[in-house]
Amino acid sequence: MELDQLKYPIGQFNCPEIITEDILNNWISEIQHFPEQIVAVTDGLSKEELHWKYRPYGWNIKQVVHHCADSHSNALIRFKLALTENNPTIKPYAEDVWAELIDGTDDDISYSLLILKGLHHKWHLLMVNMDEKDWEKTYFHPESNKSFTLKSVAGLYAWHCNHHLAHIKQALLHKNNF
Template identity: 85%
Template structure:
Protein backbone atom coordinates (compact mmCIF):
# COMPACT_ATOMS: atom_id res chain seq x y z
CA UNK A 1 0.00 0.00 0.00
CA UNK A 2 1.35 3.43 -0.92
CA UNK A 3 2.25 5.91 1.81
CA UNK A 4 -0.47 8.31 0.58
CA UNK A 5 -3.09 5.56 0.98
CA UNK A 6 -1.78 4.80 4.46
CA UNK A 7 -1.93 8.49 5.36
CA UNK A 8 -5.41 9.00 3.86
CA UNK A 9 -7.13 5.59 3.96
CA UNK A 10 -10.56 7.08 3.19
CA UNK A 11 -9.15 9.68 0.79
CA UNK A 12 -8.85 13.37 1.47
CA UNK A 13 -11.91 15.44 2.31
CA UNK A 14 -13.68 16.93 -0.69
CA UNK A 15 -16.69 19.00 0.23
CA UNK A 16 -19.51 18.65 -2.28
CA UNK A 17 -20.61 21.87 -3.96
CA UNK A 18 -24.18 21.21 -2.91
CA UNK A 19 -24.73 19.82 0.58
CA UNK A 20 -28.15 18.22 0.61
CA UNK A 21 -30.15 17.51 3.75
CA UNK A 22 -29.38 13.79 3.31
CA UNK A 23 -25.63 14.47 3.22
CA UNK A 24 -25.89 16.77 6.22
CA UNK A 25 -27.88 14.21 8.24
CA UNK A 26 -25.35 11.51 7.33
CA UNK A 27 -22.49 13.69 8.57
CA UNK A 28 -24.34 14.50 11.80
CA UNK A 29 -24.93 10.78 12.37
CA UNK A 30 -21.22 10.04 11.87
CA UNK A 31 -20.31 12.64 14.48
CA UNK A 32 -22.98 11.28 16.85
CA UNK A 33 -21.76 7.68 16.65
CA UNK A 34 -18.00 8.18 16.40
CA UNK A 35 -17.25 7.61 20.11
CA UNK A 36 -19.04 4.25 20.15
CA UNK A 37 -17.15 3.17 17.00
CA UNK A 38 -13.82 4.07 18.61
CA UNK A 39 -14.74 2.26 21.82
CA UNK A 40 -15.74 -0.82 19.81
CA UNK A 41 -12.37 -1.07 18.03
CA UNK A 42 -10.20 -0.13 21.02
CA UNK A 43 -12.07 -2.04 23.72
CA UNK A 44 -9.72 -4.35 25.61
CA UNK A 45 -6.60 -3.40 23.64
CA UNK A 46 -3.38 -4.20 25.48
CA UNK A 47 -0.69 -1.58 26.08
CA UNK A 48 1.30 -3.33 23.37
CA UNK A 49 -1.46 -2.99 20.78
CA UNK A 50 -2.02 0.66 21.70
CA UNK A 51 1.56 1.20 20.47
CA UNK A 52 0.81 -0.12 16.98
CA UNK A 53 1.07 2.39 14.14
CA UNK A 54 -1.04 2.69 11.02
CA UNK A 55 1.91 3.77 8.85
CA UNK A 56 5.66 4.31 9.14
CA UNK A 57 6.37 7.40 11.27
CA UNK A 58 2.65 7.83 11.92
CA UNK A 59 0.97 8.05 15.27
CA UNK A 60 0.23 4.95 17.27
CA UNK A 61 -3.33 3.98 18.20
CA UNK A 62 -3.31 5.71 21.56
CA UNK A 63 -2.04 8.95 19.99
CA UNK A 64 -4.82 8.79 17.40
CA UNK A 65 -7.45 8.41 20.15
CA UNK A 66 -5.96 11.25 22.22
CA UNK A 67 -5.68 13.40 19.06
CA UNK A 68 -9.36 12.89 18.26
CA UNK A 69 -10.28 14.18 21.73
CA UNK A 70 -8.01 17.22 21.24
CA UNK A 71 -9.17 17.90 17.71
CA UNK A 72 -12.85 17.51 18.39
CA UNK A 73 -12.67 19.74 21.48
CA UNK A 74 -11.20 22.42 19.25
CA UNK A 75 -13.85 21.77 16.59
CA UNK A 76 -16.71 22.08 19.06
CA UNK A 77 -15.33 25.35 20.42
CA UNK A 78 -14.92 26.65 16.86
CA UNK A 79 -18.56 25.75 16.16
CA UNK A 80 -19.74 27.59 19.25
CA UNK A 81 -17.62 30.62 18.41
CA UNK A 82 -19.10 30.73 14.91
CA UNK A 83 -22.61 30.40 16.31
CA UNK A 84 -22.13 33.29 18.74
CA UNK A 85 -19.76 35.68 16.92
CA UNK A 86 -19.50 37.17 13.46
CA UNK A 87 -16.92 35.17 11.43
CA UNK A 88 -14.50 34.72 14.36
CA UNK A 89 -10.84 33.97 13.73
CA UNK A 90 -10.11 30.55 15.17
CA UNK A 91 -6.86 29.56 16.84
CA UNK A 92 -4.86 26.88 15.06
CA UNK A 93 -2.79 24.53 17.20
CA UNK A 94 0.26 22.33 16.66
CA UNK A 95 -1.46 18.94 16.66
CA UNK A 96 1.82 17.06 16.09
CA UNK A 97 3.31 18.68 19.19
CA UNK A 98 0.14 18.08 21.21
CA UNK A 99 0.39 14.37 20.27
CA UNK A 100 3.84 14.23 21.88
CA UNK A 101 2.77 15.76 25.21
CA UNK A 102 2.31 13.42 28.17
CA UNK A 103 -1.48 13.27 27.79
CA UNK A 104 -1.06 12.44 24.10
CA UNK A 105 1.20 9.48 24.81
CA UNK A 106 -0.56 8.13 27.90
CA UNK A 107 -1.32 4.39 27.78
CA UNK A 108 -4.72 4.99 29.39
CA UNK A 109 -7.08 6.06 26.60
CA UNK A 110 -10.18 5.77 28.79
CA UNK A 111 -10.21 9.48 29.65
CA UNK A 112 -9.97 10.54 26.02
CA UNK A 113 -12.81 8.13 25.26
CA UNK A 114 -14.86 9.78 28.04
CA UNK A 115 -14.10 13.20 26.53
CA UNK A 116 -15.23 11.96 23.12
CA UNK A 117 -18.45 10.50 24.55
CA UNK A 118 -19.44 13.67 26.40
CA UNK A 119 -18.22 16.04 23.73
CA UNK A 120 -19.94 14.25 20.86
CA UNK A 121 -23.17 14.09 22.84
CA UNK A 122 -23.12 17.86 23.31
CA UNK A 123 -21.95 18.50 19.74
CA UNK A 124 -24.73 16.30 18.36
CA UNK A 125 -27.28 18.22 20.44
CA UNK A 126 -26.06 21.52 18.98
CA UNK A 127 -26.02 20.14 15.43
CA UNK A 128 -29.58 18.83 15.69
CA UNK A 129 -30.83 22.24 16.79
CA UNK A 130 -29.17 24.39 14.14
CA UNK A 131 -31.33 26.08 11.53
CA UNK A 132 -30.40 26.99 7.95
CA UNK A 133 -29.13 30.41 9.04
CA UNK A 134 -26.85 28.76 11.62
CA UNK A 135 -25.41 26.36 9.02
CA UNK A 136 -24.32 29.34 6.90
CA UNK A 137 -22.39 30.96 9.75
CA UNK A 138 -18.64 30.98 9.32
CA UNK A 139 -15.29 31.11 11.02
CA UNK A 140 -12.01 32.31 9.61
CA UNK A 141 -8.98 30.01 9.59
CA UNK A 142 -5.79 32.11 9.56
CA UNK A 143 -3.57 29.31 8.17
CA UNK A 144 -5.65 28.82 5.03
CA UNK A 145 -6.76 32.46 5.02
CA UNK A 146 -10.33 31.32 4.33
CA UNK A 147 -13.71 31.44 5.99
CA UNK A 148 -15.59 28.16 6.28
CA UNK A 149 -19.33 27.61 6.70
CA UNK A 150 -20.42 25.38 9.54
CA UNK A 151 -22.23 23.29 6.93
CA UNK A 152 -18.91 22.43 5.28
CA UNK A 153 -17.06 22.08 8.58
CA UNK A 154 -19.45 19.40 9.85
CA UNK A 155 -18.53 17.42 6.72
CA UNK A 156 -14.84 17.90 7.41
CA UNK A 157 -15.20 16.52 10.94
CA UNK A 158 -17.39 13.61 9.82
CA UNK A 159 -14.55 12.82 7.40
CA UNK A 160 -12.06 13.28 10.27
CA UNK A 161 -13.95 10.64 12.26
CA UNK A 162 -13.86 8.15 9.35
CA UNK A 163 -10.22 9.02 8.63
CA UNK A 164 -8.92 8.26 12.12
CA UNK A 165 -11.19 5.27 12.67
CA UNK A 166 -9.65 3.81 9.50
CA UNK A 167 -6.17 4.52 10.91
CA UNK A 168 -6.95 2.55 14.06
CA UNK A 169 -8.45 -0.34 12.11
CA UNK A 170 -5.48 -0.38 9.74
CA UNK A 171 -3.00 -0.51 12.62
CA UNK A 172 -4.88 -3.46 14.12
CA UNK A 173 -5.23 -5.22 10.79
CA UNK A 174 -1.51 -5.00 10.07
CA UNK A 175 -0.42 -5.97 13.58
CA UNK A 176 2.37 -3.46 14.08
CA UNK A 177 4.17 -3.93 10.78
CA UNK A 178 4.99 -0.23 10.77
Protein backbone atom coordinates in the same frame (compact mmCIF):
# COMPACT_ATOMS: atom_id res chain seq x y z
CA MET B 1 0.32 -0.20 0.16
CA GLU B 2 1.62 3.25 -0.78
CA LEU B 3 2.41 5.76 1.97
CA ASP B 4 -0.33 8.14 0.75
CA GLN B 5 -2.90 5.32 1.01
CA LEU B 6 -1.68 4.58 4.51
CA LYS B 7 -1.92 8.26 5.46
CA TYR B 8 -5.37 8.71 3.87
CA PRO B 9 -7.01 5.27 3.91
CA ILE B 10 -10.44 6.72 3.04
CA GLY B 11 -9.02 9.45 0.80
CA GLN B 12 -8.82 13.15 1.54
CA PHE B 13 -11.92 15.20 2.36
CA ASN B 14 -13.63 16.75 -0.63
CA CYS B 15 -16.59 18.89 0.29
CA PRO B 16 -19.42 18.68 -2.23
CA GLU B 17 -20.41 21.97 -3.84
CA ILE B 18 -24.03 21.39 -2.86
CA ILE B 19 -24.63 19.99 0.62
CA THR B 20 -28.11 18.51 0.67
CA GLU B 21 -30.12 17.91 3.81
CA ASP B 22 -29.48 14.16 3.44
CA ILE B 23 -25.71 14.68 3.23
CA LEU B 24 -25.75 16.97 6.25
CA ASN B 25 -27.91 14.54 8.27
CA ASN B 26 -25.51 11.72 7.42
CA TRP B 27 -22.56 13.81 8.61
CA ILE B 28 -24.38 14.67 11.85
CA SER B 29 -25.08 10.98 12.41
CA GLU B 30 -21.44 10.03 11.79
CA ILE B 31 -20.30 12.63 14.33
CA GLN B 32 -22.96 11.47 16.80
CA HIS B 33 -21.94 7.81 16.63
CA PHE B 34 -18.16 8.28 16.53
CA PRO B 35 -17.59 7.74 20.28
CA GLU B 36 -19.29 4.33 20.29
CA GLN B 37 -17.39 3.34 17.15
CA ILE B 38 -13.99 4.28 18.54
CA VAL B 39 -14.79 2.51 21.82
CA ALA B 40 -15.79 -0.62 19.88
CA VAL B 41 -12.57 -0.67 17.85
CA THR B 42 -10.29 -0.01 20.85
CA ASP B 43 -12.11 -2.06 23.50
CA GLY B 44 -9.83 -4.57 25.15
CA LEU B 45 -6.66 -3.53 23.34
CA SER B 46 -3.48 -4.39 25.19
CA LYS B 47 -0.78 -1.87 26.05
CA GLU B 48 1.29 -3.38 23.24
CA GLU B 49 -1.52 -2.96 20.71
CA LEU B 50 -2.06 0.68 21.74
CA HIS B 51 1.53 1.28 20.60
CA TRP B 52 0.92 -0.07 17.09
CA LYS B 53 1.17 2.51 14.29
CA TYR B 54 -1.01 2.82 11.23
CA ARG B 55 1.91 3.80 8.98
CA PRO B 56 5.66 4.40 9.18
CA TYR B 57 6.36 7.64 11.06
CA GLY B 58 2.66 7.93 11.95
CA TRP B 59 0.97 8.05 15.32
CA ASN B 60 0.22 4.97 17.32
CA ILE B 61 -3.33 3.98 18.25
CA LYS B 62 -3.30 5.72 21.63
CA GLN B 63 -2.07 8.96 20.04
CA VAL B 64 -4.88 8.78 17.47
CA VAL B 65 -7.46 8.41 20.25
CA HIS B 66 -5.98 11.26 22.30
CA HIS B 67 -5.72 13.40 19.14
CA CYS B 68 -9.42 12.89 18.39
CA ALA B 69 -10.30 14.16 21.88
CA ASP B 70 -8.11 17.24 21.33
CA SER B 71 -9.24 17.89 17.78
CA HIS B 72 -12.94 17.43 18.42
CA SER B 73 -12.75 19.62 21.54
CA ASN B 74 -11.38 22.36 19.32
CA ALA B 75 -14.09 21.64 16.73
CA LEU B 76 -16.89 22.06 19.26
CA ILE B 77 -15.40 25.33 20.47
CA ARG B 78 -15.01 26.55 16.88
CA PHE B 79 -18.67 25.71 16.21
CA LYS B 80 -19.75 27.67 19.27
CA LEU B 81 -17.57 30.63 18.34
CA ALA B 82 -19.06 30.72 14.84
CA LEU B 83 -22.58 30.53 16.26
CA THR B 84 -22.01 33.40 18.67
CA GLU B 85 -19.62 35.72 16.80
CA ASN B 86 -19.39 37.13 13.28
CA ASN B 87 -16.84 35.06 11.31
CA PRO B 88 -14.40 34.68 14.23
CA THR B 89 -10.77 33.88 13.57
CA ILE B 90 -10.02 30.51 15.11
CA LYS B 91 -6.72 29.58 16.71
CA PRO B 92 -4.77 26.82 14.99
CA TYR B 93 -2.71 24.48 17.15
CA ALA B 94 0.28 22.20 16.57
CA GLU B 95 -1.41 18.77 16.43
CA ASP B 96 1.89 16.95 16.03
CA VAL B 97 3.36 18.64 19.11
CA TRP B 98 0.19 18.06 21.15
CA ALA B 99 0.40 14.35 20.23
CA GLU B 100 3.81 14.19 21.96
CA LEU B 101 2.65 15.77 25.24
CA ILE B 102 2.12 13.40 28.18
CA ASP B 103 -1.66 13.36 27.73
CA GLY B 104 -1.13 12.44 24.07
CA THR B 105 1.15 9.51 24.85
CA ASP B 106 -0.57 8.15 27.97
CA ASP B 107 -1.36 4.44 27.78
CA ASP B 108 -4.74 5.05 29.44
CA ILE B 109 -7.11 6.10 26.66
CA SER B 110 -10.23 5.84 28.85
CA TYR B 111 -10.27 9.54 29.72
CA SER B 112 -10.00 10.62 26.08
CA LEU B 113 -12.85 8.22 25.28
CA LEU B 114 -14.92 9.84 28.05
CA ILE B 115 -14.14 13.28 26.64
CA LEU B 116 -15.26 12.11 23.20
CA LYS B 117 -18.49 10.69 24.59
CA GLY B 118 -19.38 13.90 26.42
CA LEU B 119 -18.35 16.38 23.77
CA HIS B 120 -19.97 14.46 20.92
CA HIS B 121 -23.21 14.43 22.91
CA LYS B 122 -22.99 18.23 23.32
CA TRP B 123 -21.96 18.69 19.67
CA HIS B 124 -24.81 16.53 18.39
CA LEU B 125 -27.32 18.38 20.59
CA LEU B 126 -26.06 21.66 19.16
CA MET B 127 -26.18 20.48 15.54
CA VAL B 128 -29.68 18.99 15.61
CA ASN B 129 -30.98 22.28 16.95
CA MET B 130 -29.33 24.50 14.34
CA ASP B 131 -31.40 26.08 11.59
CA GLU B 132 -30.32 26.78 8.00
CA LYS B 133 -29.09 30.25 8.94
CA ASP B 134 -26.88 28.76 11.66
CA TRP B 135 -25.36 26.25 9.23
CA GLU B 136 -24.29 29.12 6.94
CA LYS B 137 -22.36 30.85 9.74
CA THR B 138 -18.60 30.84 9.31
CA TYR B 139 -15.27 31.00 10.99
CA PHE B 140 -11.97 32.16 9.52
CA HIS B 141 -9.01 29.79 9.54
CA PRO B 142 -5.76 31.79 9.32
CA GLU B 143 -3.68 28.83 8.08
CA SER B 144 -5.82 28.40 4.96
CA ASN B 145 -6.64 32.12 4.84
CA LYS B 146 -10.34 31.50 4.23
CA SER B 147 -13.69 31.21 5.94
CA PHE B 148 -15.58 27.94 6.30
CA THR B 149 -19.32 27.44 6.77
CA LEU B 150 -20.38 25.27 9.66
CA LYS B 151 -22.13 23.08 7.10
CA SER B 152 -18.81 22.29 5.40
CA VAL B 153 -17.05 21.90 8.75
CA ALA B 154 -19.57 19.22 9.75
CA GLY B 155 -18.49 17.30 6.66
CA LEU B 156 -14.83 17.77 7.46
CA TYR B 157 -15.26 16.39 10.97
CA ALA B 158 -17.47 13.49 9.86
CA TRP B 159 -14.62 12.65 7.49
CA HIS B 160 -12.13 13.17 10.35
CA CYS B 161 -13.99 10.62 12.49
CA ASN B 162 -13.96 8.02 9.72
CA HIS B 163 -10.36 8.87 8.76
CA HIS B 164 -9.06 8.10 12.25
CA LEU B 165 -11.26 5.04 12.71
CA ALA B 166 -9.65 3.73 9.53
CA HIS B 167 -6.20 4.52 10.97
CA ILE B 168 -6.90 2.45 14.08
CA LYS B 169 -8.26 -0.46 12.03
CA GLN B 170 -5.23 -0.21 9.75
CA ALA B 171 -2.85 -0.37 12.71
CA LEU B 172 -4.63 -3.44 14.03
CA LEU B 173 -4.54 -5.07 10.60
CA HIS B 174 -0.80 -4.47 10.12
CA LYS B 175 0.08 -5.31 13.75
CA ASN B 176 2.86 -2.71 13.82
CA ASN B 177 4.68 -4.28 10.86
CA PHE B 178 5.98 -0.94 9.65
